[in-house]
Amino acid sequence: MTTRDTTTLGGIARSRIEQMREAEAVAFRTARPKSEARIGNGIEGFLGGVPMHWMKDWPTPFPILVDQARGATITDIDGNRLDDFCLGDTGSMFGHSPPPVTRAIRRQAGRGLTYMLPSDDALAIGPLLQERFGLPFWQIATTATDANRFALRVARAVTARETVLVFNGCYHGSVDETMVRLKAGRAINRPGLAGEFRDLTRATRIVEFNDIPALEAALKDKSVACVITEPVLTNSCMVLPDPRFHDALRRQTRDAGTLLLIDETHTISTGPGGYTRVHGLEPDLFVLGKPIAGGIPASIWGMSDEVASRFAAYERTKEPGYSGMGTTLSANPLQFAAMRAALEEVMTAKNYAHMEHLARRLDAGLTAVIDRNRLPWHVARVGARVEFICAPGPLKNGGEAEGAHAPELEAAIHVALVNRGVLIAPFHNMMLISPATRAAQVNRLVSAFGEVAAKLAA
Known part of the structure; x- marks a missing residue:
């Protein structure tokens, strides 16, 4: 010993x-x-x-x-x-106050900061997101945490499944379901959570990143709604994917009828379309926060044609009422202005x-x-x-x-x-x-x- x-x-x-x-x-x-x-x-x-x-x-x-x-x-x-x-821990990844974003903020500041209605910049952003990230349908939120929460709601709605799967050591903001870890091979609540009284592992499965057999076993019973993952583990001692990992992840999720959510909030450092575009990943859902608006709080979440069609069918049959998705200050004109400038002139x-x-x-x-x-x-x-x-x-x-x-x-x-x-x-x-x-x-x-x-x- x-x-x-x-x-x-x-x-x-x-x-x-x-x-x-x-x-x-x-x-x-x-x-x-x-x-x-x-x-x-x-x-x-x-x-x-x-x-x-x-x-x-x-x-x-x-x-x-x-x-x-x-x-x-x-x-x-x-x-x-x-x-x-450090650059604001990615929030200012494109530098502090990029001039195109600063000009856009100054221009919009005199035209209103929030009014829960689209502006002209919103008309440009939709096609920009489609072209840049490859998915056809998008929504704007304020943080990546919010965007991940909303995307997981959609995943559960269209699959009629409760459980999500995460990788040990992941980081997706403060999304409750992801606040778990493995200790001696057993799933537990992440230590240090304040005021947490629930067993978060009840509806979350957790396996190690790069462990293809463990992933296959966790998906085998076809009860997992969604796998949420970064393309690279980034929040504590970076872990790169093995060469076969992402192909196996996509194949196994499809075989299990499980949706795949890629969170690029940190890995947008890879290229204009993120790790997803550079490496040809094919997510069903996509999230990006932090630097997307050059430092203004904003995030985006998108979905494939198939997920959008399934969610539209779900919407037609669900009970009327609040969806639990969206916040009052999300998709405001200041975000639109800053995001358009960042996408067109900064993230080049x-x-x-x-x-x-x-x-x-x-x-x-x-x-x-x-x-x-x-x-x-x-x-x-x-x-x-x-x-x-x-x-x-x-x-x-x-x-x-x-x-x-x-x-x-x-x-x-x-x-x-x-x-x-x-x-x-x-x-x-x-x-x-x-x-x-x-x-x-x-x-x-x-x-x-x-x-x-x-x-x-x-």
Whole structure:
């Protein structure tokens, strides 16, 4: 029987990690006296001292108090400039305030912000979504969480089935059915859920990503309404699909009469039509949130001809009343204006080519640093989205991804990078390349990562 080494994490001595955390925390505070005075003890009037509790999850001693963000740069109120590779955790994947989106917002602001009716921009968006993502029928929502909820309602309605299937380690916003995980092979509610009194596993099956036999067994009784999945697991230590996985997933769902929902909210980094278009996936339902409107809260969800026809038949027979789909501020004219500008002028093939080029450069640079310092880490990438993972790879499933997560080490690296002028995502070492990102910024990130890695590995 082997014993686990508790003196190291990610191949680094825990004592060294703690030393770095302490030293970098001092440097962070020293560089931000104005911020510390205003936010160091929390913001008055907000629960927990922050407007949204995720803001407490940054590993910095206190959140960065932003003065402005432009392109791929954030400046705090102390004048510190950061090369931004977090980009609002994908919400600003195409840069902060892309000029076409800014112009569209300014134009629409004087014409009304919401009125529960379509505008001229809506007439353009429908065909844009059809052409870009390949499905014929679409709806607009405000968040990907909402869009996923609504799409799952449609799936259950047209299949007359209750159960959904997810993959261990998945992320689909705060959709209740997806808040489950595998522990020692058993499905349980995801730890940490607040106020949850239901057994969410009653109507949700969960298997490991890339496990084709387990997927087949879970679908065999033909009682699953829908499989909801990202094309790549992205939210904690990226897991890429095996070469045969998506073909098997599509074949097995069709054989079982189960619908397939692809959530591209993170993997839209792959190309203008997402991972789905680049790799020829054929979903029945499709969801995309976060960056679709250039930073304005918006999401889209679409469906195939067959699903739309089946749902129309269901609608003709169901009891009249509220469908449980839609919110008052969804599909408002500000969303239409920003989304049209993003689709037509920002999410272009030219911009994606720039993003892909620099992402490959970042991938190679980070990998070279890891190899040079002989660290047991690896880099994963899907299009313009790059992650360094403080464990050997590649990872095969969500269970392995959970085991690879090294929170204390990642937190130390994060603050050290901030102190060297670089911001990455606080939750899972994610870095995004935007159309506004420049080669010099990538070089600075690789250099800063190299300096930090060398200190840890010395």
